[in-house]
Amino acid sequence: MHETGTPDPDTPADLCAWAKTYASTVDIDVDLDRVDWEVSKRAKRRAGACRYQPGDETCTIVLTWQAYRAFGWRQFTDTIRHELVHAWEFQQFGESGHGARFRQKAAELDAPRHCETFSEPRYVLRCSASDCDWRAARHRASNPVKQPADGYRCGVCQSRYVVEHVDSGETWRTEKGYQQARAELGDDW
Template identity: 70%
Template sequence: MASDSTGAPDPDTPEDLLAWARTYAGTVDIDVDLDSVDWTVSKHARRRAGACRYDPDHGVTIVLSWHSYQAHGWAEVAATVRHELVHAWEFQRFGESGHGPRFKQQADAVDAPRHCEPFADPRYLLRCRDDDCDWSARRYRASKTVTDPGRYRCGDCGDRYVVEHADSGRTWADDAGYEQVRAELGDDW
């Protein structure tokens, strides 16, 4: 397995990335039974750097994104490994995981980011309508929060939000607006 001039891993294949990630996971000071964690690389994931899946019958699987590694390099993968190990710790101890206070406390203890760096451009942007609120969210597909935003509220202040089609800048605030913008953009959607 290759290293760059600084000694950081420089894997050429997903298999090499997994080998480095497994080795690195063993150096992270967290009480996770690594022998019962499965590892895999996704060549399809384009929105998230990693994932931690849990099945009560089969245990924990950590998935790393090959595209994230190619976009951001090893330092970001190492941060993602720490993040996913916190999820694995929660799953192994509590049978559930999220990004709440327990996660945040454990993530801080291992210097894991609470959220991983995005490496793909969103298709939609959600923004609060309240000028005093900075809440926003990125979306990559036309979920219900995108197609019918009138049914949902801002994640911080509770006000309504608006959705923007990232490529065109067109916005809408309800399902009728979504349908209208989609029809008007046609092939440019």
């Protein structure tokens, strides 16, 4: 416990224990006996996830250690409430998403519809049209990153886009450009 009375978990096991305790104080009709808690040290984009096992109707809430470390406990409780809304939907309806039902329940709990980003993207896709501000962050070298000319387009105006490797500033518009940038950067990739 922090000197201010705020939890300050310093291990993944402590984070699970505190999250479980916190969840019991949230006013939502979730059977917490059917919720397991885990911590991921590998996730880079999402602060949490809720997985549903329909066979035994249990949920596993996975919390991301790096997100907790970036946010701190007070802000991370938003993520816990968000994932509890998913658990509620799974337990009540057998499915979950971010639609109207989710938004309504999340609003009741002052939970965000989407969890805040906690890490910098490795790549940024930017529209090539001068009058369009569209951007999309990417953490992995997915097909739109590696093969931007293969039918992928700006999410607003449908123009082609350029991909930037954030750390180096290298850019490309084609698969060949991606391969050249990767080869040039070598260990700095």
